[in-house]
Amino acid sequence: MPVGGVVSFILAYLSVAAVxxxxxxxxxxxxGWAGIPNFGKAAFIAAGGAAAAIVAAQLxxxxxxxxxxxxxxxxxxxxxxxxxxxxYAAHPAATWGVLVLSCIIGxxxxxxxxxxxxxxAVRLREDYxxxxxxxxxxxxxxxxRVDKQIMGGTFSMVLPSPDFTPVARLLHxxxxxxKVLFLWGLVAVxxxxxxxxxxxxxxxxxxxxxxxEIAAEALGKNVPVSRLQAMMIGSFLxxxxxxxxxxxxxxxxxxxxxxxxxxxxxxxxxxxxxxGNNWGAIAGAMLLALMDRVGYIIGSRLATEYGMLWGGYLxxxxxxxxxxxxxxxxxxxxVPEKPVKTPxxxxxxxxxxxxxxxxxxxxxxxxxxRARRKGKKEG
Amino acid sequence: MPRDIxxxxxxxxxxxxxxxxDGVSLRIPERGIVGLIGPNGSGKSTLxxxxxxxxxxxxxxxxxxxxxxxxxxxxxxxxxGLVRTFQNPRLWLSLTVFExxxxxGRDQRGESPLRAPLHRLWAGQEMEYARKALDWVRFVQxxxxxxxxxxxxxxxxxxxxxxxxxxxxxxxxxxLDEPAAGVNPTLAHQIFQNIARLREEYGLTxxxxxxxxxxxxxxxxxxxxxxxxxVIAEGKPEEVAENPVVIDVYLGG
Numbered sequence: 001m002p003v004g005g006v007v008s009f010i011l012a013y014l015s016v017a018a019v020x021x022x023x024x025x026x027x028x029x030x031x032g033w034a035g036i037p038n039f040g041k042a043a044f045i046a047a048g049g050a051a052a053a054i055v056a057a058q059l060x061x062x063x064x065x066x067x068x069x070x071x072x073x074x075x076x077x078x079x080x081x082x083x084x085x086x087x088y089a090a091h092p093a094a095t096w097g098v099l100v101l102s103c104i105i106g107x108x109x110x111x112x113x114x115x116x117x118x119x120x121a122v123r124l125r126e127d128y129x130x131x132x133x134x135x136x137x138x139x140x141x142x143x144x145r146v147d148k149q150i151m152g153g154t155f156s157m158v159l160p161s162p163d164f165t166p167v168a169r170l171l172h173x174x175x176x177x178x179k180v181l182f183l184w185g186l187v188a189v190x191x192x193x194x195x196x197x198x199x200x201x202x203x204x205x206x207x208x209x210x211x212x213e214i215a216a217e218a219l220g221k222n223v224p225v226s227r228l229q230a231m232m233i234g235s236f237l238x239x240x241x242x243x244x245x246x247x248x249x250x251x252x253x254x255x256x257x258x259x260x261x262x263x264x265x266x267x268x269x270x271x272x273x274x275x276g277n278n279w280g281a282i283a284g285a286m287l288l289a290l291m292d293r294v295g296y297i298i299g300s301r302l303a304t305e306y307g308m309l310w311g312g313y314l315x316x317x318x319x320x321x322x323x324x325x326x327x328x329x330x331x332x333x334x335v336p337e338k339p340v341k342t343p344x345x346x347x348x349x350x351x352x353x354x355x356x357x358x359x360x361x362x363x364x365x366x367x368x369x370r371a372r373r374k375g376k377k378e379g
Numbered sequence: 380m381p382r383d384i385x386x387x388x389x390x391x392x393x394x395x396x397x398x399x400x401d402g403v404s405l406r407i408p409e410r411g412i413v414g415l416i417g418p419n420g421s422g423k424s425t426l427x428x429x430x431x432x433x434x435x436x437x438x439x440x441x442x443x444x445x446x447x448x449x450x451x452x453x454x455x456x457x458x459x460g461l462v463r464t465f466q467n468p469r470l471w472l473s474l475t476v477f478e479x480x481x482x483x484g485r486d487q488r489g490e491s492p493l494r495a496p497l498h499r500l501w502a503g504q505e506m507e508y509a510r511k512a513l514d515w516v517r518f519v520q521x522x523x524x525x526x527x528x529x530x531x532x533x534x535x536x537x538x539x540x541x542x543x544x545x546x547x548x549x550x551x552x553x554x555l556d557e558p559a560a561g562v563n564p565t566l567a568h569q570i571f572q573n574i575a576r577l578r579e580e581y582g583l584t585x586x587x588x589x590x591x592x593x594x595x596x597x598x599x600x601x602x603x604x605x606x607x608x609x610v611i612a613e614g615k616p617e618e619v620a621e622n623p624v625v626i627d628v629y630l631g632g
Binding site for chain 1: 452474509548
């Protein structure tokens with residue numbers, strides 16, 4: 001592979017890994033912290049995708065470009081929409097407006113869907129909730145395919161991707177580099193928010209509900225409300241991430257992007273990376289995105305050059321294996337869950353004069369581990 | 380006469396054809412330490428579960444502190460100040476002992492997802508609660524394992540953690556389901572001495588299920604005896620101990 005090929009592979013990988021990181025952080029809030037197996041994640045990502053399509057074609061033109069929008073599905077839609085895309089191309093700022101609006105609208109729609117889908121089943125056992133969410137996601141997918149006025153049904157719609165050229169020119173780097181930096185900046189924002197959110201009494205409450213809901217209820221936690229809160233936050237973030245996914249990463253939208261595949265891909269990332277650890281969610285997303293990319297390359301080679309048509313489905317095998325290996329050999333994930341860090345531990349250290357091991361910085365922990373190993377050898 | 384803090388009137392709970400609780404009435408006076416005994420399967424734990432809101436009763440009333448709480452959800456009953464422990468400890472196993480106790484503190488500001496990311500909105504209360512939680516952890520003599528994961532401690536220590544957790548909630552009354560099960564005799568006496576101390580210092584009321592009568596009878600003022608879902612005897616411990624009906628139930632089965 002030439003150098004240019006390697007560089008573009010790495011950039012494409014970093015871009016997709018960032019998008020998956022956003023999604024797996026949001027999944028981790030529901031599954032990792034609150035114990036809700038959200039098998040309907042695709043629906044909430046789809047909310048972001050739908051918002052992007054609606055903003056690009058219908059809301060954005062009057063608000064951002066000062067022209068009439070077009071409703072997908074009608075006759076002559078594509079001709080009119082292409083004219084809109086040209087207008088967007090001439091106004092870089094408008095493309096950013098599309099992104100911001102889509103994120104807000106997508107997040108809010110996803111949050112509302114999260115409440116609607118979870119509310120009837122929130123009192124049920126986890127497996128019923130999982131099935132209800134899976135069905136709800138299928139329902140959303142069917143609606144998006146049938147109702148052409150949202151994202152044009154089964155035709156793909158090209159979207160006005162935010163324009164990175166002005167910044168790229170300023171920094172003398174290619175557009176894709178700026179795009180990757182932007183996406184990882186968003187990952188940092190998501191990570192910062194979820195770390196702040198979870199290292200709090202709220203995070204502790206969610207863990208209590210997850211670990212033993214009967215005890216949580218007996219000690220004053222409103223279990224259904226706690227689950228709904230986690231679903232609302234997770235769904236909001238998924239809606240935002242969905243808008244970013246279609247606008248920044250794919251620059252197009254199609255209902256088939258929101259099949260259950262994506263739900264289980266993200267679930268696998270959380271399982272492999274570390275259930276209940278936000279850094280773990282990112283680690284899992286980075287690892288599986290890499291396996292996915294490499295698997296895709298190998299798989300398509302197998303299919304096109306050796307006639308092994310199953311190569312196109314190699315990534316399913318990769319995800320299945322990753323889940324099995326993770327559960328069998330490292331059920332806590334690459335980065336295991338940590339106790340919840342709040343100022344309470346400051347009080348603990350003050351009063352007892354001891355710092356618990358999990359609060360020490362990583363280098364101190366490694367040093368003490370090495371010292372213990374050495375001691376064992378000598379003793 | 381102190382007033383009755385808990386009144387149970389003609390409570391029924393059926394599971395299909397099984398009458399687990401079959402018309403139980405009882406009164407627990409404020410600052411009382413009252414025992415509930417009976418053979419296995421006599422309906423003691425079901426009675427607790429029905430009082431504390433885990434099961435909805437089929438008939439009857441539960442009145443706590445002057446409020447009719449029949450059929451209320453457990454988290455609302457907790458807010459009124461009635462808190463229970465479990466026969467088999469139900470700890471939050473991914474949290475440390477210290478956090479298990481801390482989490483049951485009431486009205487935590489940082490439990491709202493909107494306030495949670497802004498640490499300064501709740502850090503003050505959190506630190507105040509942390510001091511209290513640590514006090515309760517030490518009260519039940521678990522200071523040494525406070526920072527251990529609650530999945531890593533012994534069964535007896537789990538029982539003590541449950542007690543500390545219930546105390547942290549600032550309850551008025553505790554329903555303790557076998558607080559001394561699986562605990563050595565010295566520690567069992569210590570637990571009951573602590574219970575007596577809590578009544579003296581904090582005015583707490585206790586209703587306690589316990590199978591180890593020889594320990595229980597040293598500390599309770601009054602005892603209810605259940606058999607097949609009904610209260611078959613009640614009275615002062617020494618009266619109950621000599622009641623032929625009770626002896627028959629325990630020895631004759």
